[in-house]
Amino acid sequence: MPLENKELVNLYRTMLTIRRFEERVSKEFFDGNVRGYVHLYIGEEAIATGVCANLLLTDRIVSHHRGHGHCIAKGADIRLMMAEIFGKKTGYCKGKGGSMHIADFGVGMLGANGIVGAGLPIACGAATAAQLEGKNGVAAVFFGDGGVHEGEFHEAMNLASIWKLPLIFVCENNFYAVNTPSKYAIAIDEIYKRAAAYSMPGMVVDGNDVVAVHQAAREMVKQAREGGGPSFLEARTYRWHGHFESRMSTDSRPPEELAAWKKKCPVEAMERKLLAAGVLTEAQLKEMNSQILGRIEEAVKFAKDSPFPAPEDALEDVYST
Amino acid sequence: MREITYRQAGNEAIIEEFRRNKKTVHMSADLPADLRQEFGEARIRVTPVSESAMVGAAIGLAGSGYRTVANIRMATFGFVAMDQFMNQAAKITYMFGGQARFPILYRMTNGLGSSAAAQHSINPYSMFMNVPGLKILLPSTPYDVKGLLKTALRDDNPVISFEHMGLGGVKGAVPEEDYTIPFGQADIKRKGTDVTVVALSKMVHDVLAVAEELSKEGISVEVIDPRTLVPLDRETIRKSVAKTGRLVAVDEACQTCGAAAEILSLVVEDTKTFERLRAPTKRVCGLDVPVPFSPLMEQYVVPDREKITAAIREVMAYQGK
Ligand SMILES: Cc1ncc(C[n+]2csc(CCOP(=O)(O)OP(=O)(O)O)c2C)c(N)n1
Ligand SMILES: [Mg+2]
Numbered sequence: 223m224p225l226e227n228k229e230l231v232n233l234y235r236t237m238l239t240i241r242r243f244e245e246r247v248s249k250e251f252f253d254g255n256v257r258g259y260v261h262l263y264i265g266e267e268a269i270a271t272g273v274c275a276n277l278l279l280t281d282r283i284v285s286h287h288r289g290h291g292h293c294i295a296k297g298a299d300i301r302l303m304m305a306e307i308f309g310k311k312t313g314y315c316k317g318k319g320g321s322m323h324i325a326d327f328g329v330g331m332l333g334a335n336g337i338v339g340a341g342l343p344i345a346c347g348a349a350t351a352a353q354l355e356g357k358n359g360v361a362a363v364f365f366g367d368g369g370v371h372e373g374e375f376h377e378a379m380n381l382a383s384i385w386k387l388p389l390i391f392v393c394e395n396n397f398y399a400v401n402t403p404s405k406y407a408i409a410i411d412e413i414y415k416r417a418a419a420y421s422m423p424g425m426v427v428d429g430n431d432v433v434a435v436h437q438a439a440r441e442m443v444k445q446a447r448e449g450g451g452p453s454f455l456e457a458r459t460y461r462w463h464g465h466f467e468s469r470m471s472t473d474s475r476p477p478e479e480l481a482a483w484k485k486k487c488p489v490e491a492m493e494r495k496l497l498a499a500g501v502l503t504e505a506q507l508k509e510m511n512s513q514i515l516g517r518i519e520e521a522v523k524f525a526k527d528s529p530f531p532a533p534e535d536a537l538e539d540v541y542s543t
Numbered sequence: 544m545r546e547i548t549y550r551q552a553g554n555e556a557i558i559e560e561f562r563r564n565k566k567t568v569h570m571s572a573d574l575p576a577d578l579r580q581e582f583g584e585a586r587i588r589v590t591p592v593s594e595s596a597m598v599g600a601a602i603g604l605a606g607s608g609y610r611t612v613a614n615i616r617m618a619t620f621g622f623v624a625m626d627q628f629m630n631q632a633a634k635i636t637y638m639f640g641g642q643a644r645f646p647i648l649y650r651m652t653n654g655l656g657s658s659a660a661a662q663h664s665i666n667p668y669s670m671f672m673n674v675p676g677l678k679i680l681l682p683s684t685p686y687d688v689k690g691l692l693k694t695a696l697r698d699d700n701p702v703i704s705f706e707h708m709g710l711g712g713v714k715g716a717v718p719e720e721d722y723t724i725p726f727g728q729a730d731i732k733r734k735g736t737d738v739t740v741v742a743l744s745k746m747v748h749d750v751l752a753v754a755e756e757l758s759k760e761g762i763s764v765e766v767i768d769p770r771t772l773v774p775l776d777r778e779t780i781r782k783s784v785a786k787t788g789r790l791v792a793v794d795e796a797c798q799t800c801g802a803a804a805e806i807l808s809l810v811v812e813d814t815k816t817f818e819r820l821r822a823p824t825k826r827v828c829g830l831d832v833p834v835p836f837s838p839l840m841e842q843y844v845v846p847d848r849e850k851i852t853a854a855i856r857e858v859m860a861y862q863g864k
Binding site for chain 2: 282284313314315316317318319323325326327328332333335336337340342343344345346347348349350351352353354361373374377378380381384385538539540541542543
């Protein structure tokens with residue numbers, strides 16, 4: 223079933239929001255307003271967007287270190303995200319997490335995660351909860367091509383399969399783990415083929431085509447909701463920025479490779495599609511863009527105007543009371 | 544009052560709390576037949592031998608509203624899941640700014656004494672004490688294990704209960720009616736006036752036997768069982784030492800950076816208590832070697848009644864300058 227125009231516009235809006243949000247985060251980083259490890263998702267927006275568009279507010283996701291896109295796609299508040307990235311008291315985690323640990327349990331975003339592969343077992347728990355709730359809920363977990371080499375990946379894939387968990391494994395294959403090519407790191411030729419070892423359907427999709435991602439994920443989510451168990455989606459894409467924002471770039475990927483992928487920009491591709499199909503006009507696109515920029519400006523203002531936590535706030539929240 | 548074993552008492556705690564609260568899940572690698580029979584397959588889950596998946600899934604379940612028990616069995620197996628314990632369970636409450644609760648009970652057996660050799664014999668609680676965010680139980684009697692586990696099952700934090708493998712068959716009085724034991728409340732297992740002995744886990748029983756023997760010589764030993772290492776009842780220990788002026792800490796774990804060191808520190812760093820000391824504080828701990836297999840060696844590397852007695856005599860004999 224083809225997507226309705228309204229849905230296509232929503233996909234585009236989400237991708238563009240992620241793109242503009244992260245462009246701004248990058249600027250704020252190099253302006254010296256943001257510290258620490260900031261892993262940007264620019265170039266990969268179609269994956270989080272396409273997958274999460276199939277999820278309900280009550281469905282849950284678990285993300286990884288490159289998590290801003292997943293947060294936005296699942297419906298997190300960009301003001302609270304920005305404030306967290308700035309280390310402010312008003313942020314999602316009161317400044318205790320930063321870019322790598324944004325979570326919003328209220329929208330089913332169970333956290334970005336700084337440890338490669340660690341989100342997968344946690345997602346198994348979220349999916350088990352969905353199964354126990356018996357309301358056809360599902361969970362999705364995002365990880366990179368590097369994540370598939372952790373033991374936790376294999377334990378989680380196997381567990382999800384034998385328990386028939388309603389869980390979608392989404393591998394964001396951007397072809398590198400930092401600078402290590404995924405082709406080098408994997409013993410078989412294709413990542414998605416690993417799914418077969420766990421008796422779950424696995425497929426590969428163009429991760430820069432939001433509609434293709436959406437469609438692939440839709441089938442998987444449907445199967446999971448109907449009790450058919452987990453699936454594995456490998457979405458191929460490319461990261462435009464260095465592994466994380468840094469003045470001392472150690473990016474050793476070939477520049478021509480990046481240039482070629484930039485021509486396959488997921489946001490622009492969707493934009494062209496919407497224009498060609500007459501879903502949106504140039505003027506409407508412009509309007510949407512400035513609306514998004516306005517929201518981001520507001521988020522940055524909120525972050526900048528917010529106070530830092532007091533030093534002794536560091537002692538709070540070690541335990542729930 | 545009726546007497547039941549330590550093992551039964553722990554089991555009763557789980558059963559009673561699972562009856563009280565339907566949103567509870569149990570995971571273990573072997574089937575607990577009695578639990579399965581009463582609570583069914585959905586809640587009583589058997590995992591493959593996948594400790595990371597189990598420990599992590601407990602986090603995802605808890606973060607999704609299900610109170611979860613994960614029985615790891617031997618603490619050495621828990622090391623396989625160290626990422627999930629140390630990077631995830633211990634930190635999620637804090638890292639996410641306290642926005643979600645993680646009611647989890649992890650159970651592991653600790654200790655040695657049955658020629659299980661190094662990979663099945665360990666007392667690793669001080670490692671976990673050093674990573675804030677986990678609560679740590681060290682029950683030594685049937686009464687304590689039931690009361691502490693029941694409290695754990697009403698607490699909203701990740702809790703690890705280390706249950707000594709040598710205690711499973713030990714019998715003790717346990718009331719039929721519902722009770723809980725607050726965390727952070729040490730139990731004075733025997734009152735005394737000459738020397739305070741803080742004993743951990745199974746050592747409580749050895750120290751009590753020694754105290755009984757020494758009482759025949761007129762040495763009055765006060766035996767304190769902290770019962771929970773996190774939170775630790777500093778007050779009760781300091782108060783006792785202020786009274787007796789002497790402290791011996793007895794722990795089966797290796798000595799270096801162990802819980803016994805922490806117990807000595809909290810006494811000597813407190814000026815008021817320090818000023819009451821009449822002798823140097825002493826530790827009787829496991830020797831700093833991996834646990835050997837052959838029985839004579841195994842017995843040699845852990846505290847026994849002889850070593851405990853010698854340490855108490857030594858602090859009693861101390862005359863100063
Ligand atoms: C267990 C662990 N090992 C190493 C790292 C350091 N590290 C952070 S991201 C990363 C690469 C991950 O690559 P991938 O999973 O492909 O994700 P990508 O960064 O490409 O999105 C590494 C090695 C880590 N955070 N955790
Ligand atoms: Mg990668």
